Amino acid sequence: MAVLTAPKIVSSRSEYTDSHSMSRYLATDGFTALRKALSMHPEAVATEVDSASLLGRGGAGFPAGRKWSMLRKAPVSYLVVNGDESEPATFKDHYLIEREPHQLVEGVTIAAYALQVSQAFIYIRGEFALGLERLQQAVNDAYEHGALGSDIFGSGFSLDIIVHPGAGAYICGEETALIEALEGKRGFPRIKPPYFPAAIGLYGQPTVVNNVETMANMPWIVNNGGAAFAALGQGRSTGTRLFALSGRVKNPGVYELEMVKNTFRDIIFDPALGGGIIGDKKIKAFIPGGVSAPWFTPEQLDIPLGLDEVAEQASMLGSGSIVVLDEDSCVVRAAWRITKFFSRESCGQCTPCREGSGWLERIMYRMEHGGGRREDLDLLLDLCDNIAPGLSWPPQQTTICVLGPSIPSSIHSAITNFRDDFIAHVDHNGCPHD
Amino acid sequence: MSYLRPDIRQRADELVALYPQKRSAMLPLLHLAQEQDGYLTDEGMAEVAELTGTSPAEVRGTASFYDMFHLEPVGKYVVGVCTNIACLLSGGEELLEHATKTLGCAVGGTSADGLFTLEETECLADCSVVPVVQVNHRFVRTTTPDALDALISDLRNGRRDDEIPPHGTLIRVRRNGGLRAPRAQVAAEREAAQTAREARAAKETK
Numbered sequence: 284m285a286v287l288t289a290p291k292i293v294s295s296r297s298e299y300t301d302s303h304s305m306s307r308y309l310a311t312d313g314f315t316a317l318r319k320a321l322s323m324h325p326e327a328v329a330t331e332v333d334s335a336s337l338l339g340r341g342g343a344g345f346p347a348g349r350k351w352s353m354l355r356k357a358p359v360s361y362l363v364v365n366g367d368e369s370e371p372a373t374f375k376d377h378y379l380i381e382r383e384p385h386q387l388v389e390g391v392t393i394a395a396y397a398l399q400v401s402q403a404f405i406y407i408r409g410e411f412a413l414g415l416e417r418l419q420q421a422v423n424d425a426y427e428h429g430a431l432g433s434d435i436f437g438s439g440f441s442l443d444i445i446v447h448p449g450a451g452a453y454i455c456g457e458e459t460a461l462i463e464a465l466e467g468k469r470g471f472p473r474i475k476p477p478y479f480p481a482a483i484g485l486y487g488q489p490t491v492v493n494n495v496e497t498m499a500n501m502p503w504i505v506n507n508g509g510a511a512f513a514a515l516g517q518g519r520s521t522g523t524r525l526f527a528l529s530g531r532v533k534n535p536g537v538y539e540l541e542m543v544k545n546t547f548r549d550i551i552f553d554p555a556l557g558g559g560i561i562g563d564k565k566i567k568a569f570i571p572g573g574v575s576a577p578w579f580t581p582e583q584l585d586i587p588l589g590l591d592e593v594a595e596q597a598s599m600l601g602s603g604s605i606v607v608l609d610e611d612s613c614v615v616r617a618a619w620r621i622t623k624f625f626s627r628e629s630c631g632q633c634t635p636c637r638e639g640s641g642w643l644e645r646i647m648y649r650m651e652h653g654g655g656r657r658e659d660l661d662l663l664l665d666l667c668d669n670i671a672p673g674l675s676w677p678p679q680q681t682t683i684c685v686l687g688p689s690i691p692s693s694i695h696s697a698i699t700n701f702r703d704d705f706i707a708h709v710d711h712n713g714c715p716h717d
Numbered sequence: 718m719s720y721l722r723p724d725i726r727q728r729a730d731e732l733v734a735l736y737p738q739k740r741s742a743m744l745p746l747l748h749l750a751q752e753q754d755g756y757l758t759d760e761g762m763a764e765v766a767e768l769t770g771t772s773p774a775e776v777r778g779t780a781s782f783y784d785m786f787h788l789e790p791v792g793k794y795v796v797g798v799c800t801n802i803a804c805l806l807s808g809g810e811e812l813l814e815h816a817t818k819t820l821g822c823a824v825g826g827t828s829a830d831g832l833f834t835l836e837e838t839e840c841l842a843d844c845s846v847v848p849v850v851q852v853n854h855r856f857v858r859t860t861t862p863d864a865l866d867a868l869i870s871d872l873r874n875g876r877r878d879d880e881i882p883p884h885g886t887l888i889r890v891r892r893n894g895g896l897r898a899p900r901a902q903v904a905a906e907r908e909a910a911q912t913a914r915e916a917r918a919a920k921e922t923k
Binding site: 368369370371372373374376377402408409410411412413415416419422423426445446447448449450451452453464465466467468469470486527528529530531535536537570574604606608612616617620621624627628630 | 743806891
């Protein structure tokens with residue numbers, strides 16, 4: 284049974300159709316956390332966030348407080364918020380931007396105060412036309428309300444927030460590529476070291492890059508205390524998290540759940556959540572944390588939704604998106620489409636990723652559409668091994684950023700778990716599902 | 718003489734002034750230039766270069782990296798159908814195939830009447846209403862072939878124009894607030910706060 288007792292921390296206004304309006308926000312405790320934060324010492328606000336042990340909600344799961352501690356001593360610095368949500372089947376930040384834009388603005392302002400930063404940027408995926416409109420409106424409202432701009436609520440603290448539109452590039456979700464895009468360039472990731480944003484970030488200055496959902500947690504943490512947040516969840520995975528459920532389930536959607544207390548089975552099958560598989564078919568496989576993550580099979584349904592719990596099973600909770608494949612779904616087609624995605628989105632700087640993704644895509648294409656050979660299975664695994672040597676998890680790094688080593692996950696998972704499906708494609712000279 | 722329309726040029730000037738460095742306005746300016754012409758013209762990119770202190774080659778080189786920018790003319794309505802994983806599992810490819818028939822053009826092509834350009838998109842992050850379709854980057858939440866045909870017929874007759882503005886994403890986004898204090902004043906305030914904090918820290922370590 285699913286555990287649904289935890290408070291809604293970032294989606295508390297989901298029942299209101301006007302949750303994006305300033306009037307609704309003010310009527311539901313809007314900006315009370317910011318007023319409280321501004322009455323505290325900036326260091327005290329940072330300590331509160333530290334004590335929440337909030338892990339970044341973008342995908343890598345780096346502790347937000349630790350990211351901040353590197354920056355607090357820097358003389359000039361920027362806060363950049365990553366809302367370029369592009370990991371396939373991830374749609375939680377889309378929800379927060381469109382439905383809770385003021386909460387995001389308040390969260391960013393609290394974080395900027397803790398960091399003593401006077402310029403923040405919120406980078407929003409360009410395809411979110413409505414999200415851009417609503418977030419800019421929320422920023423405008425905040426200026427009007429005195430919650431943003433010069434001398435916020437008479438505290439002496441000033442902040443400017445620029446809402447920056449992306450223009451369609453998955454790679455810009457990678458923090459250094461995002462910074463390049465923010466500087467008006469092609470989204471090429473920078474090599475680390477030395478270009479760790481905390482050291483050399485936007486305009487060469489120390490920069491903190493945090494995810495939208497991470498920021499959305501700030502008002503609750505300030506109002507209720509870091510300890511209350513840390514009391515939720517288990518182990519390293521504290522608080523609640525937005526899970527985006529999609530694929531062959533009856534009730535796809537975004538669900539805020541307490542970390543670790545629920546399993547994949549709960550979110551996929553509980554009537555209050557995913558409600559089971561469409562047509563009550565059997566589940567064949569599921570992807571636990573975005574398409575970069577290795578797949579899980581039904582035997583792994585009882586793994587709890589926690590970072591370490593999923594990592595122990597050699598995959599990742601990643602961006603918190605879960606895609607469900609049923610018994611009629613073609614795993615070869617799924618793995619081919621995911622590979623095609625990486626091939627299209629590779630920025631082209633590093634050979635293993637640029638060339639490898641294209642080779643893999645072409646072989647997977649012929650496997651799915653006719654012309655596949657039995658020896659292609661070894662060829663695919665060999666190519667995967669060239670991109671991420673050893674095919675271990677987490678993968679070995681052969682490229683500037685993690686896009687390259689993420690490419691093999693789907694093919695490797697599909698061949699390991701469903702070799703017979705590949706053989707059937709070879710024997711059938713194409714997809715037997717067609 | 719500005720190539721960009723006066724209203725768009727004014728928005729562009731505001732955006733350039735907003736950023737600490739003017740090249741940072743590159744992506745929003747390209748969005749605006751595209752909104753004027755439907756795609757990025759040589760003249761539009763030349764003006765963006767002038768405004769951002771870059772060369773037309775740098776502007777084109779940047780624009781060509783991003784999927785949303787079109788370097789060739791497109792239809793009044795850019796219809797995007799997602800076929801990435803969540804949509805693939807629920808008929809995204811079939812819906813895209815259907816769209817090619819309704820519009821009479823291939824993926825990436827433009828219909829004979831010049832009204833529609835059809836695109837196969839990557840995940841658009843709206844995976845609970847699948848397959849995802851966008852028109853001019855507005856989510857239309859149209860998931861069946863019949864609904865798509867009705868949508869296209871409505872668009873053809875201009876019945877959805879209130880809700881779906883011309884191609885682009887920034888035309889309805891306008892910043893009307895702003896940092897009321899000059900940037901230099903903010904920097905000075907910040908420095909004073911920093912000095913005070915350091916003094917406090919020094920005291921504490923004593």
